[in-house]
Amino acid sequence: MANIFKKVFFVDFLKGLSLTLRYEVSKSITMRYPDEEKWLPYQRFRGLHTLNRDSQGRELCVACELCAKTCPTKCITVVPMEDDKGIGISDRIAKVYEINLVRCMFCGLCEDACPTTAIRMGRDYELACFSLDCAKAEKKRLLAPKEIPQELDGGYVIKARFERTKEGLKVRPDLSKKKRWW
């Protein structure tokens, strides 16, 4: 009897319609990524690598090539060089340190292998580009200061601005305003 009632008055159908109507008026969960909002990743996020320095500004990397050895995709190239000007923490530093981002799968094994904690996975994930040149991360790029400080806690949405600069499209985050995305 209840079944017939349900069928005659399209109860299930009306339930479905009301559900979709409820969704329609509720707030969307998508964010408008490049234009207005940006996701700030957690601290343990595995993005573009960084080469770190110690507190006196010396490069931590000693060009031991352990990261290149342990890399499963063989995407890291390290060429060592003798140096006594105090750029590095020892007199052996990397002349060339290059990561092929096309092949890198961001597994983080280089991070584990590094004896001096020089290489770390950073939080930069905007790696898309129009030519293959920028898919190669050189030492200079890895050493450059990051826009997102390592100390900052992540896991939320921040305001961002989408800009067309001469170097290409850039998403400029505004770290002061943040909100939880849910």
Next chain:
Amino acid sequence: MEKIFFLIFAIMAIASAIGVVSLRNPVHSAISLMACFFQVAAIFVLLRSPFLAAVQVFLYVGAVMVLFLFVIMMLDIRKATISRFVPGGLFWIVVILIALVYEILAVISKSNLLARRVAAVRLDGTVAEIGKTLFTEYLLPFEVVSVILLVALIGAIVMGKKEIK
């Protein structure tokens, strides 16, 4: 004005009718038959019977020809399109057709109905009038036709159904 329209419709109707019998591909034939029916509907409008014109489009163009196309697509017509066009015995066919044309021309030229002009009284509200005529004077034929339709419906279903073995 009306004559020009009639001529346009008539010429298109005849052209598409010739298309029906002369085109190789049954799908093309069906399309030109559809066009022909449409022209005939237009001629019905010229004859001040819009109801029949609408029924013509509804029934012939909207249903019967779609049915034809449906069946044509269901059947494999690739062989049919390359088969020979006119079979033997063409001579007799031509003789019969010429006799037919002659006969029709003779009847038309002898008849005195053709000079007739339209009566001064116009039939108004044709839909209601047709309905009344259909359900009073022609009630029995109407019922017979509906029974025929029912029989055709059942027949078509039985024919179209796969045999249960």
Next chain:
Amino acid sequence: MSHELITMDINTLIEVALIIVKVIFVSLTLFALPIPLTWMERKVAGHIQLRLGPFRVGPHGILQPVADMIKLMFKEDIVPDKADRRLFWLAPLLAMVPAFAVYAAIPFGDTVKIPFVDKEITLYISDMNVGILYILAISGMSVYGLILGGWASNSKYAAMGGIRSSAQMISYEIALSFACVAVVMIANSLSLLDIVNAQKELHWNIIYQPLGFIIFLIAALAEINRIPFDLPEDEGTLAAGYHVEYSAMKFSFFMLAEYVAMVTVSVLAVILFFGGWNAPLFLPEIPIFWFVAKVAFFIYFFMWIRFTLPRYRYDQLMTIGWKILLPLSLLNILVTGLFLL
């Protein structure tokens, strides 16, 4: 009748000019309608799925349809090898022309006074005394575009879409017409103007014909190939059905026909069951406003349904058409007849 043409007085000329203006206005409106409608459909889809919908082109993505249109215009026009070229050309036109031709008989309102000239104009192109029959007949013709598009592409998915559409359209046309017959019985006329005028003062047909309305709505959904009955262009099983092989402008003709058909069905639902341009409740009468508002509601309703229901299976579609809707619509006619007697 040629001498009549010459002796036509100025009033007749004005009448003819008015009709031409109306025809141009209506067809331009219909050509432009898919622009807001595609935007609206994408926004509705987005919000129902908790997304935002298009946002990049123009404020709130309002220029997205224009961008789409430009893209469709400049796309390569591909005709498949071994396709039946003539029919492949003809099919989009055959889909589009009936969709527009329907509007010759649709009234958008009664009469409006032009303020300065002091002349009344009618808000319909023509008041045929067989209006509803004409609309059903012409809209039944739009199936040719689907069938021929499917057949001419010489592709198996397209052909299956074409066959499905022909069977579906014939099946649901019956139920649709029968739902309309009950309305015609109440109004005692086939003319749409009379049907609307019979619904004055809240005697809307929806009150007397709830079953007829439901049948009409379901059959109309099937007739315009929208979800849950969009089997002819079923993306899941047929790639895109009858228009798989179409691209560029030809494809956009199919889309245009589909949107115009959706508007037509909404307009018909309003005229037949919701009192046309008569104001709801006791609100003031504003020419054309209430009509457009009701039509907009129905268009929204169709979009709403599209993103609520899943697609039916083909055998379910046929079962609904022949075993449920057809007997119900006959019953509806019978009951209506008994009440009228």
Next chain:
Amino acid sequence: MIPLSWYIMLSAALFIIGMAGVLTRRNILIILMSIELILNSANINLVAFSYFLQDLRGQVFAIFVMTIAAAEAAVALGILVALFRNRAVVNADEITTMKG
């Protein structure tokens, strides 16, 4: 005013074309379509006479003709589908086994 004879000539032309189709073509589908054409030419006549005699009976009969034509098409196509399923032919010359 269009004279009645024009309508009759049109309907005669359609009739003869349909007749030629029935006689010359061997594809059953096209034969059926030609029959529809013949029925339609009869309809033109009926409606034309109905208009010129100011009598509705012609139109009523045209409606009957249309109904019967629809029924005929449905049954004929049903037979055709059944036939195609058994023999896979659409050529009228190849279906002669029923001949005595």
